[in-house]
Amino acid sequence: MNQVAPLEEIARFLRHIKRGALSLALVWVIWLLAPILTPFVASLMLAWLGDPLVDRLEAAGRSRNTAVLLVFALMIVLITLALLILVPMLQSQVTTLVGALPAMQQWLLEGAIPALEKRLGFTAAEWMDPQRIIDWVRSHWQAAGGAAATVFGYLGRSSFAVVTFVVNLLLTPIVTYYFLRDWDRMVERVAALIPRDHIGTVSKLASESNEVLGAFMRGQFVVMLALGAIYASGMALIGLNLGLLIGMVAGLISFIPYLGATTGVILAVLAALVQAQGVDIKLLAGVAVVFTVGQLLESYVLTPRIVGDKIGLHPVAVIFAVMAGGQLFGFLGMLLALPVAAVANVLLRYAQERYRSSELYAGHSAIIVPAGVGDPPDPLTPVVTEEPKKS
Incomplete structure (x- = not known):
């Protein structure tokens, strides 16, 4: 008996090492395949979100293929409607931004930079002279050549990234359909691989994880849309020309705490300064009020009621x-x-x-209390319950 226990410990230790090595290998493979996995992961999330509705339609008497087609068509219609509503609005905002670029340049050169020069005591206007820039590049041509190679390399990678984005965009709905159709079958196959002595624990953790993910994904998406609408409508009311674009950007990145509001405030303040060609106290105060109200609504109304504390x-x-x-x-x-x-x-x-x-x-100092006996004398002492022996 004394020799068996050490052998069991060694075998258990080797199993842990094997599982750790397999986990590291899986992470390494995911890291290698990350550039091509994005559409599959996005499709998997969409299928996971749509599967409960497919199951309800199946329970109502429809076949799996019919239910999948209905849910898939609903997803396409919702995305198309969102694009039809948002794209013209964004186009108008981008047109406004492009039209405001000359005024931004004029304000920067004639207003902001001279004010900074006066306050900080340095001369920046001479660096705006094209001839001075050309002379500086000539004197640092080697560094400029390296920088140019870096820039062109980045542009080449960016062009490839645009092509990859378009391919992923076209691939995502196709993969989503197949994930939706075969979702239950995939879950059954994964469940069949779980060791039978751990199936209860894994099922419990999977159910709890599914509940947490559902609360987060659905709730956070609604919160993002609500914040984007609050910020955009609020800044439109105060008269900020680029308020819609800034509000949507702030809402979409609000899943990261405080980043959405911080980014929105910075962009809104810059837009307000350029629009007013200086400091407009009324406009800046309006920006502060909009984002303050948005944060208060998110903290005390939207997140507690929609997302809750399950995360x-x-x-x-x-x-x-x-x-x-x-x-x-x-x-x-x-x-x-x-x-x-x-x-x-x-x-x-x-x-x-x-x-x-x-x-x-x-620890070894735990008090052994038979089942059915009253509370232990010291609530801070760990307790191990002992079942009564059968006679």
Whole structure:
């Protein structure tokens, strides 16, 4: 018996090492394939969002293929309507922005830069002289050549990125349809791979993760749209010409705590300064009021009522997850960051429960209390319940 226990410990340790190695290999493969995985991940999310409605239609008596076609058509119609409404509005805003560029340049050269020169005591206007710029480039031609190579390389990568974006955009609806059609079959195949002695625990964690992800994805999407509408309508009311564009940008990136509001305030203040050709206290005060009201509504009305407290993610954890995902896997990492963080939060809560019920946490000084006996004398002392022995 004494020799069996160490062998079991060694075997368990080797199994842990094997699982860790497989996990690292999986992460490495995802990192390598990140540039082509984006449409598949986006399609997987869309299929996951649409599957409950497909199941309801199936329960109402329709076939799986009919239900999938109806839900897929509904998705296409909603996206098309959104584009038909938003694209003309954005086009108008972009036209306004392009038309305001000469006024922006004039204000920058004749108003902002002279004011900064006067306050800070340096001369910046001479650097706006084209001949001076040409002379500076000639004197630093080697560095300029390296910078030019970097810029052209970036433009080449950007052109390839545009082509990739178009391909992904065309590929996403096709993959979404197949994921929706075969969703239940894929879930069954994944469930069949789970070891039978862990099926109960995995099912419980999967159900809880699904609930958390559903609350986050659906709720956060509604909050983003609501904030975009609040910011855009508010800045339109105060008379900011680019208010719609700025409000939509601030709303779409509001899933990162405080980033949407901060970005919106900076862009709105710059737009207000350019539009007024200086400091307009009334316009700037209007911007402050709009974003203050938006943040108050998000904090005390929208997020508590729509998202709720099921996510349990601290704002710092959200910011770190998005930055880490973007750093490791690019856009795919940013797309997966918050869902992965929500699931990881569920797993961490489960690990905490296991730890608190383990001997490592309870220690050897735990009081053994038979089942059915009253409370222990000291509430701070860990308790291990002992079932009564059968006679």
